[in-house]
Amino acid sequence: MLSISAIEEIFKKLSVLNPEPTTELEYKNPYTLLVAVVLSAQSTDKGVNKATRTLFEKVSTPQQMVEFGEEKLKQAIQTIGFYNTKAKNIIRLSEILIQEHQGQVPQNRAALEQLPGVGRKTANVILNTVFGKPVIAVDTHILRVTNRLGICTAKTPLEAEKALMEKIPSKYLQHAHHWLILHGRYICQARKPKCYLCPVVDICEYKEKNLVKSKT
Numbered sequence: 327m328l329s330i331s332a333i334e335e336i337f338k339k340l341s342v343l344n345p346e347p348t349t350e351l352e353y354k355n356p357y358t359l360l361v362a363v364v365l366s367a368q369s370t371d372k373g374v375n376k377a378t379r380t381l382f383e384k385v386s387t388p389q390q391m392v393e394f395g396e397e398k399l400k401q402a403i404q405t406i407g408f409y410n411t412k413a414k415n416i417i418r419l420s421e422i423l424i425q426e427h428q429g430q431v432p433q434n435r436a437a438l439e440q441l442p443g444v445g446r447k448t449a450n451v452i453l454n455t456v457f458g459k460p461v462i463a464v465d466t467h468i469l470r471v472t473n474r475l476g477i478c479t480a481k482t483p484l485e486a487e488k489a490l491m492e493k494i495p496s497k498y499l500q501h502a503h504h505w506l507i508l509h510g511r512y513i514c515q516a517r518k519p520k521c522y523l524c525p526v527v528d529i530c531e532y533k534e535k536n537l538v539k540s541k542t
């Protein structure tokens with residue numbers, strides 16, 4: 327396992343390369359980010375953006391979404407996986423925001439997790455990206471990257487989240503989530519990590535590093 331000073335070094339390097347990392351999901355306000363994150367479960371940010379670009383021109387508040395209705399929403403997001411369930415959740419979630427939160431996205435985990443389609447990971451994305459809380463939303467990228475690096479040996483996202491909250495120096499916690507996701511998406515990819523491009527290759531403990539760029 328990496329020492330705390332090695333972990334600090336990783337985040338120092340990532341922070342120099344990208345001082346202000348953020349989500350690649352497109353959104354207009356906290357509500358549209360919440361919708362985009364719900365849509366992104368088991369789907370790519372690119373695929374979600376393609377559908378929401380037009381949708382968010384017409385619909386950007388819970389009230390507008392409820393008026394838009396489930397059938398139209400299904401049509402608008404039909405290119406996204408599980409769109410039937412996601413449409414149902416988004417309409418219900420919008421109704422709850424209107425009835426219980428004055429149409430606003432709540433700023434606390436318990437209220438967020440009570441919304442349909444919103445689990446711990448989505449709640450953490452909102453708390454981090456909208457409200458600036460130093461929390462980490464662990465997805466498959468973060469689980470893989472942090473295990474390979476030697477930051478933790480977690481088997482589940484929750485285990486990883488707890489370990490990362492303990493081990494990542496507090497000054498890097500605010501952006502750690504996006505640094506790790508972007509690193510996993512573009513460099514430390516699942517099938518073949520691009521270790522030959524990796525800015526933290528000298529610190530990483532992964533034994534099967536891919537140090538040669540293939541020609542194909």
Ligand code: SF4
Binds near residue numbers: 471524526532
């Ligand atoms: S060296 Fe390779 S395995 Fe390690 S973090 Fe970088 S890309 Fe991932």
